[in-house]
Amino acid sequence: MWPSDWPSSARAIATAVEAAVAAARAGDESAFSATTADLSELPADQVTxxxxxxxxxxxxxxxxxxxxxxxxxxxxxxxxxxxxSWLPRLEVATVVSALTGALGIDESAEPDRGWANPQPAAVLLVEYLAELARTPPRQSIHRAIGEIARAETIEMP
Structure with a gap:
């Protein structure tokens, strides 16, 4: 269960990300499609x-x-x-976009690229990197939302 002091949108995002990562880990295309569709129903800027x-x-x-x-x-x-092997419609460009976007070097803002929503690709990155870093995805989700909340409460000079 996610912290009760989080806003409902943060809890919904955390739950949806965790479910999507689990579907990716299982290599279950239908579950992955369903859980990433759930993510797409949430505020895109917050999920991103x-x-x-x-x-x-x-x-x-x-x-x-x-x-x-x-x-x-x-x-x-x-x-x-x-x-x-389990996600045959994966567009490599969306994985590139998700990774470069996370690194702050995304060039996908150029018009007419026609790339799909990078959120599912970002979930695939999270699933792989969590395994590589030997970090439970739930802990990373918790820290990310906590850091975003902390950054939003700091007053800028």
Missing amino acids: SVLAAIVRELLETAHPEGLTGDDVRAVLESVVRRSA
């Missing part, structure tokens, strides 16, 4: 912020000495390779 925060944290945990271009390529290749 949470997923990006989780991906960044897990990247930092998995690569404590810093992230190289080879590390990024290895993450992308691993996520696509391990997901392709």
Whole structure:
């Protein structure tokens, strides 16, 4: 159960992300489609912020000495390779978009790219990186939402 002092939207996002990651871990295409559809019904900017925060944290945990271009390529290749067998419609461009977006270097804002919603790809990144970092996804979800809440309560000068 998620903290009761969290707003209902944060609890809904945490629950939906956790369910989507579990579906990805199981390699269950229908469950993954259903849980990522649930995610798409939630406020997109909030879901994107949470997923990006989780991906960044897990990247930092998995690569404590810093992230190289080879590390990024290895993450992308691993996520696509391990997901392709059970998620045949996965668009590689959405995985790239989700990862670069989490790193703050997303160029998908260019018009007419036609890429799909990157949230399902971000869930695939979370599932892979949690395993790589040996971190339970629930802990990463909890920390990401806590960090976002903390950042929102700090007054800017």
